[in-house]
Amino acid sequence: MDVRGCIEENSAGFFDALSQWLAIPSISADPAHHGDVRRSAEWLASYLRQAGFPVAEVLQTGADGSGLPAVFAQWPAADPSAPAVLVYGHHDVQPAEPLDEWDSPPFRPVQRDGQVLARGASDDKGQVLFHALGARASLAAGGGDAPPVTLKLLIEGEEESGSANLPALLEANRERLACDVIVISDAMMWAPDVPSMCTGMRGLAVAEIDLRGPDRDLHSGSFGGAVPNPLHALADLLAGLHDADGRVALPGFYDKVLPVSAGEREMFARLPFDEQAWLDEAGHSRAAVGEAGYSTLERIWARPTAEVNGMWGGYTGPGGKTIIPSRAHAKLSFRLVANQEPADVAAALREYAAQRTPPGIEATVAFGEPGVRACFSPVDSAAVAAARQAMERAFGREVLFTREGGSGPEADLAAILGAPLVFLGVGLGSDRMHAPNEKAEMALLLKGAEAAAYLWEELAAAAGDVTAAR
Amino acid sequence: MDVRGCIEENSAGFFDALSQWLAIPSISADPAHHGDVRRSAEWLASYLRQAGFPVAEVLQTGADGSGLPAVFAQWPAADPSAPAVLVYGHHDVQPAEPLDEWDSPPFRPVQRDGQVLARGASDDKGQVLFHALGARASLAAGGGDAPPVTLKLLIEGEEESGSANLPALLEANRERLACDVIVISDAMMWAPDVPSMCTGMRGLAVAEIDLRGPDRDLHSGSFGGAVPNPLHALADLLAGLHDADGRVALPGFYDKVLPVSAGEREMFARLPFDEQAWLDEAGHSRAAVGEAGYSTLERIWARPTAEVNGMWGGYTGPGGKTIIPSRAHAKLSFRLVANQEPADVAAALREYAAQRTPPGIEATVAFGEPGVRACFSPVDSAAVAAARQAMERAFGREVLFTREGGSGPEADLAAILGAPLVFLGVGLGSDRMHAPNEKAEMALLLKGAEAAAYLWEELAAAAGDVTAAR
Numbered sequence: 001m002d003v004r005g006c007i008e009e010n011s012a013g014f015f016d017a018l019s020q021w022l023a024i025p026s027i028s029a030d031p032a033h034h035g036d037v038r039r040s041a042e043w044l045a046s047y048l049r050q051a052g053f054p055v056a057e058v059l060q061t062g063a064d065g066s067g068l069p070a071v072f073a074q075w076p077a078a079d080p081s082a083p084a085v086l087v088y089g090h091h092d093v094q095p096a097e098p099l100d101e102w103d104s105p106p107f108r109p110v111q112r113d114g115q116v117l118a119r120g121a122s123d124d125k126g127q128v129l130f131h132a133l134g135a136r137a138s139l140a141a142g143g144g145d146a147p148p149v150t151l152k153l154l155i156e157g158e159e160e161s162g163s164a165n166l167p168a169l170l171e172a173n174r175e176r177l178a179c180d181v182i183v184i185s186d187a188m189m190w191a192p193d194v195p196s197m198c199t200g201m202r203g204l205a206v207a208e209i210d211l212r213g214p215d216r217d218l219h220s221g222s223f224g225g226a227v228p229n230p231l232h233a234l235a236d237l238l239a240g241l242h243d244a245d246g247r248v249a250l251p252g253f254y255d256k257v258l259p260v261s262a263g264e265r266e267m268f269a270r271l272p273f274d275e276q277a278w279l280d281e282a283g284h285s286r287a288a289v290g291e292a293g294y295s296t297l298e299r300i301w302a303r304p305t306a307e308v309n310g311m312w313g314g315y316t317g318p319g320g321k322t323i324i325p326s327r328a329h330a331k332l333s334f335r336l337v338a339n340q341e342p343a344d345v346a347a348a349l350r351e352y353a354a355q356r357t358p359p360g361i362e363a364t365v366a367f368g369e370p371g372v373r374a375c376f377s378p379v380d381s382a383a384v385a386a387a388r389q390a391m392e393r394a395f396g397r398e399v400l401f402t403r404e405g406g407s408g409p410e411a412d413l414a415a416i417l418g419a420p421l422v423f424l425g426v427g428l429g430s431d432r433m434h435a436p437n438e439k440a441e442m443a444l445l446l447k448g449a450e451a452a453a454y455l456w457e458e459l460a461a462a463a464g465d466v467t468a469a470r
Numbered sequence: 471m472d473v474r475g476c477i478e479e480n481s482a483g484f485f486d487a488l489s490q491w492l493a494i495p496s497i498s499a500d501p502a503h504h505g506d507v508r509r510s511a512e513w514l515a516s517y518l519r520q521a522g523f524p525v526a527e528v529l530q531t532g533a534d535g536s537g538l539p540a541v542f543a544q545w546p547a548a549d550p551s552a553p554a555v556l557v558y559g560h561h562d563v564q565p566a567e568p569l570d571e572w573d574s575p576p577f578r579p580v581q582r583d584g585q586v587l588a589r590g591a592s593d594d595k596g597q598v599l600f601h602a603l604g605a606r607a608s609l610a611a612g613g614g615d616a617p618p619v620t621l622k623l624l625i626e627g628e629e630e631s632g633s634a635n636l637p638a639l640l641e642a643n644r645e646r647l648a649c650d651v652i653v654i655s656d657a658m659m660w661a662p663d664v665p666s667m668c669t670g671m672r673g674l675a676v677a678e679i680d681l682r683g684p685d686r687d688l689h690s691g692s693f694g695g696a697v698p699n700p701l702h703a704l705a706d707l708l709a710g711l712h713d714a715d716g717r718v719a720l721p722g723f724y725d726k727v728l729p730v731s732a733g734e735r736e737m738f739a740r741l742p743f744d745e746q747a748w749l750d751e752a753g754h755s756r757a758a759v760g761e762a763g764y765s766t767l768e769r770i771w772a773r774p775t776a777e778v779n780g781m782w783g784g785y786t787g788p789g790g791k792t793i794i795p796s797r798a799h800a801k802l803s804f805r806l807v808a809n810q811e812p813a814d815v816a817a818a819l820r821e822y823a824a825q826r827t828p829p830g831i832e833a834t835v836a837f838g839e840p841g842v843r844a845c846f847s848p849v850d851s852a853a854v855a856a857a858r859q860a861m862e863r864a865f866g867r868e869v870l871f872t873r874e875g876g877s878g879p880e881a882d883l884a885a886i887l888g889a890p891l892v893f894l895g896v897g898l899g900s901d902r903m904h905a906p907n908e909k910a911e912m913a914l915l916l917k918g919a920e921a922a923a924y925l926w927e928e929l930a931a932a933a934g935d936v937t938a939a940r
Contacts (some may be wrong), residue, residue: 202691206790214753221672221876222803225775226766227755231800232778233710242702283684283796285697287830296696305695308702309793310784315801320676320838322803323779326753330701331785333792361759368790400898406691 003453006137007446014133014444014449015048015116018273019109021091021125022118028068028092028161039158040091041069044155045129048073051132053140053153059422060167061158067165068092068157072176075135075151083466084150086177088413089128089185090159093120101436114442121440122431124186129156130426130445131185134452141453149458152179156409159186161411170416179419180467182384182458183452184227184410187425188402190271192441195395196402197388198423199264202304203336204407205345206368209237209353210329211361217314217323228360230328231313237356237363238330241306245292248306248334249353250348258338260302264379267401268297301403305335335405342371372407375414382465387422390454394447419469424451473923476607477916483911484603484919485586487517489579491561491595492588498538498562498631507627510561511539514598514625518543521602522609523623529639531628537635538562538627542646543620545605553929553936554620556647557922558883559598559655560629563590564904571906591910592901594656598625600896600915601655603924605848611923618930622649626879629656640886649889650937651853651929653922654880657895658872660741662911665865666872668857668893669734670846672774673806674877675815676838679707679823681831682800687784689816690792698830700798701783706825708800711776715762718776718804720818728808730764730772734849738767743809771873774804805875812841842877845884845891852935857892860924864917889939894921906924 001009026040027033041058048056048071054076061067071091077084096106096119109118116126131153138147154177157165170177190196213230214223243249260268273423275296279285290299299305309332314325334345346367357363377384379401391399414421426444427433459466471479491658496510497503518526518541525544531537541561547553566576566589574580579588586596601623608617624647626636640647660666683700684693713719730738745766749755760769769775783798785791804815816837827833847854849871861869884891896914897903929936 003832012566122868203793204691208790214755216754218753219778219876220775220777221674221805221874222804223752223755223770224777224803224875225773226758226760227749227752228757228759229777229782232708232712234777235705235711235781238702238705241705273690279697282693282697283688285684285687285688285693285830286832287698287828288696289698289828290696299585299694299696303695305690307690307794308705308784309690309701309791310795311701311705311798312782312786314778314780316780316782316799320678320801320803321779322674322676322777323545323778325780328781329786331790333690333694333790335691358757358759359493360755360759362756404691405694406689428864 001140003137003141003450006140007133008450010133010136011446014129015111016389018126018129020119021129022109023107026092026157027095028158028215029095034068037068037092037137041071041157044071047072048132048153051136056219059173061169063166066125070155070157070169071155071217072173073153075147077148077150078144078146082149083463084152085181085183085456085459086152086154086179086417086419087131087183087185088154089124090156091125091128092157092160094123094160098436103437111442115439116442117437117439119438120368121438122427123433123438126440126445127425127427127448128184130449131452133449137281138453138456142358144328147456149456151456152177154246159409166409167412167416174416177417179417180470182413182417182419182421183455184421184423187423188427188429190400190402191426192444194272194400195391196271196400197384197391198402198404199221199379199384200338200374201404201407201410203340203342203372203374203411205334205336205342205371207332207346208329208347208366209234209332209363210327211357212327212360214324214326217325220324222426223324227324228358229324230361231325232359233361234311234328234330238308238311238355240356246290248304250306250345252348253304253345256339256341256344257304258376261379264302264401265298265371268295271297271400271402273297299404302337304337304340307333309333337374338376340374342373352422364370372411373415375411377420377422381420382462383420383422386458386462387424387455389458390451391424393454394451424448424455471610472609473607473920477603477919480603481604481702481916483638484599487580488586488596488599490899491599492579492590493577495577496562496627498628499565504538507538507562509543511627514541514561515543518602518623529643529865530793531635531639540627540639541625542643545617547618547620548614548616552619553651554622554649554925555651555653555929556622556624556649556887557601557623557653557655559594560626561595561598562627562630564593564630568906574905579770581912584910587907587909589908592897593903593908596910596915596916597655597895597897600919601922603919607919608926610916612750617926619714619926621926622647627823629879636879637882637886640882644886647887650940651712652883652887652889652891654891654893656896658897658899660870660872661897662898662914664742664870665861665867666695666741666870667854667861668872668874669849669854670808670844671874671877673810673812673842673844674879675804675806675812675841677816677819678836679704679800679802680834681827683795683831684794684796687793687795690794693794697794698828699794700831701795703828703831704781704798704800705784707823708778708781710826714815716760718774720776720815720822720922722818723774723815725775726733726809726811726814728846730768731849734772734871735768738765741870741872743767744848745904770875772807774807774810777803779803807844808846810844812843842881843885845881847890847892851890853890853892856928856932856936857894860921861894861930863924864921894918894925
């Protein structure tokens with residue numbers, strides 16, 4: 001039986017199992033549901049064992065198990081030199097509020113019009129579970145009793161509440177999690193008829209700038225015009241963060257930036273993108289602006305930024321108060337791309353602030369350590385090529401490339417486990433993740449399973465390239 | 471008997487009367503003391519009648535007398551065409567807190583070491599009362615039973631709480647307050663051995679700028695780098711308020727500015743000014759900065775400014791929040807000099823904000839109407855020349871010129887009554903006005919009385935020039 005046939009045959013059972021799992025309200029942000037998160041982990045480990053995984057166990061996290069449990073499963077390839085692949089996903093879900101905006105209860109899954117409706121259907125239970133179905137189909141098609149690659153799953157229970165214990169979990173289990181490729185299940189594609197793969201996520205560095213002028217607020221009548229005003233200095237410092245072309249003006253900021261390749265830019269340009277619809281989604285922003293020479297998608301996915309997230313100082317109450325304030329403050333964040341180092345940005349901001357702060361003002365720059373590195377898999381790497389091939393086989397059409405603008409635990413996975421990431425996901429922007437009436441497209445979940453099955457074949461076929469970095 | 475002799479002879483009685491008045495805690499900011507403010511007004515009116523003023527009465531203020539009373543007194547010159555002079559001062563005082571920092575109770579006046587110690591000794595009861603002594607000395611020296619000018623006093627009861635009812639009071643009594651010169655008693659000199667006269671006060675315009683970007687705060691991962699951030703726009707707008715020379719960059723801002731005359735600059739330069747001591751007083755500011763080409767005193771007295779008094783927007787709590795905020799705000803104030811119009815500044819700021827706000831950001835500029843015009847009496851005007859001559863006769867040395875950087879009710883007086891201001895005061899920066907242990911120098915109060923007496927002579931002598939504007 002081929003992969004597709006096996007998946008079709010088992011699809012009803014797959015959705016029944018998914019519905020069972022979705023009925024467990026594994027809300028990690030809500031302590032009242034932490035028992036449910038534990039039940040969810042037990043359910044998954046048990047399901048994976050039934051599905052054939054020789055190892056499937058619940059991993060406690062945090063000091064003395066104070067965190068919420070992850071699930072680890074493993075199915076070794078027959079050939080011990082075959083690539084090892086780690087699938088990352090999460091079994092916890094977002095809170096369901098506001099409850100009265102749901103058409104059906106969030107934890108009573110409904111299958112209707114080709115969709116599964118429930119909290120977690122797309123983010124991320126549906127996309128985790130299709131890997132079990134894909135593994136089964138891969139074995140059925142391959143005819144053996146082991147997958148063509150060593151398959152590992154790490155399914156976290158704290159992703160929706162910040163993944164606080166993930167780095168320690170990865171460090172503590174570095175050996176059993178060792179792999180040649182990390183497959184991210186918590187991922188999206190552009191549209192149902194536009195399959196695509198994410199190849200990277202931006203990193204993050206956050207900072208706070210504090211400026212000190214006089215020891216106390218001064219009367220602007222007595223002193224105005226003759227002593228430095230920290231609000232003026234802050235405005236100048238922040239205004240200078242970008243040049244006239246919208247580029248970040250910190251010294252050396254772009255030195256290590258990996259340029260977007262012509263191939264990737266061409267792929268981005270081929271995505272059907274409705275800029276006006278995107279602006280409407282962006283809080284009805286009235287203009288798309290940013291770094292000169294780049295498209296909107298390039299700006300949010302593949303170019304680094306500096307954003308002022310907040311600033312304050314002086315009198316902010318009703319009416320006026322004619323003072324020169326003593327202090328001024330700003331919070332900043334930098335979105336980073338490969339191969340920028342958060343520590344370099346910290347150093348550049350410190351240098352910039354020192355140079356640009358006028359006489360009589362003292363500047364302090366505090367950085368949120370250690371920051372998050374960007375993660376990125378070149379579109380021509382062996383792992384990405386294999387995943388793209390797998391997606392194209394499943395969807396029967398060309399697969400385009402995207403990236404993500406935000407940061408997630410993925411960067412920790414890549415950094416700590418030292419393996420490249422590929423994003424194999426079938427989530428949609430319209431899946432209402434984190435919102436009422438979350439849903440997953442049933443046909444896409446099955447395509448995900450199919451792509452996963454093909455991915456193991458493709459990675460096994462490209463074993464030499466995939467394991468070259470060992 | 472000459473003026474000085476008469477003042478010496480009556481000095482003991484003068485200080486006894488002043489002590490009686492200072493014992494009344496006429497704190498206008500504290501409703502519990504509003505009865506005392508009324509008593510203070512009655513005391514003064516009664517005292518002025520005893521001192522010979524044919525008219526001395528309490529004026530109710532506010533709708534239905536809801537304000538605190540002023541005192542009006544009048545002593546007509548024998549010659550009906552003689553100049554009319556209105557002395558402005560106030561009989562209310564600042565609160566006395568913190569009480570435990572006073573060496574003696576604030577409302578039990580003490581005469582010690584040549585000083586009167588009490589709340590209001592310098593600001594402003596001592597400086598109001600010396601005008602009564604000066605009037606008496608002027609008459610004694612002149613030998614007649616009427617002063618050489620028509621003398622009017624308007625002594626307000628709400629100066630320390632904002633003079634809210636003063637403009638209406640002036641409007642309602644425009645005719646009886648009509649005058650050729652307004653003499654401000656609430657004034658300072660540079661130092662006990664450096665007599666000086668203030669010739670102007672800066673005006674004020676206050677504004678708030680509000681910038682709108684997206685309808686809601688946006689995730690900087692998803693949108694950062696591609697939509698306008700109102701905090702960036704605000705920083706740019708505020709940074710652009712000054713050019714590299716520290717000049718205010720609003721269009722036309724300096725068009726109507728009356729330049730500081732060479733004579734006045736020379737007078738300022740001759741004042742013994744310890745910049746380091748001034749910086750220490752300015753909250754230990756670490757540098758004197760401002761408009762290029764002007765000294766610190768010129769900058770705070772005679773040049774207009776733009777100051778950001780407060781700004782805020784986005785996330786300002788602990789930790790970080792990676793947002794592009796929806797809104798950004800700033801409060802600004804402009805110190806104005808003659809002959810700037812607050813309305814012109816409002817128009818210029820609106821024009822500037824409209825020009826400098828980038829695509830996708832909407833700016834709103836709100837102005838505090840109507841603003842305060844600067845007041846200024848040219849150093850070579852007849853009134854200032856007469857007052858300077860009177861001060862020089864009293865002190866026996868050259869009198870220098872100063873200005874004040876702040877704004878007060880004086881601008882309303884000049885505008886509504888349509889007469890030039892002269893500042894005849896003997897307050898000192900070391901008098902601890904508004905602070906514990908306020909004091910006045912007894913010798914200086916007597917010098918003030920002497921200068922006042924000479925001022926009536928001088929103004930009468932210059933009657934042609936003084937009344938030329940009628």
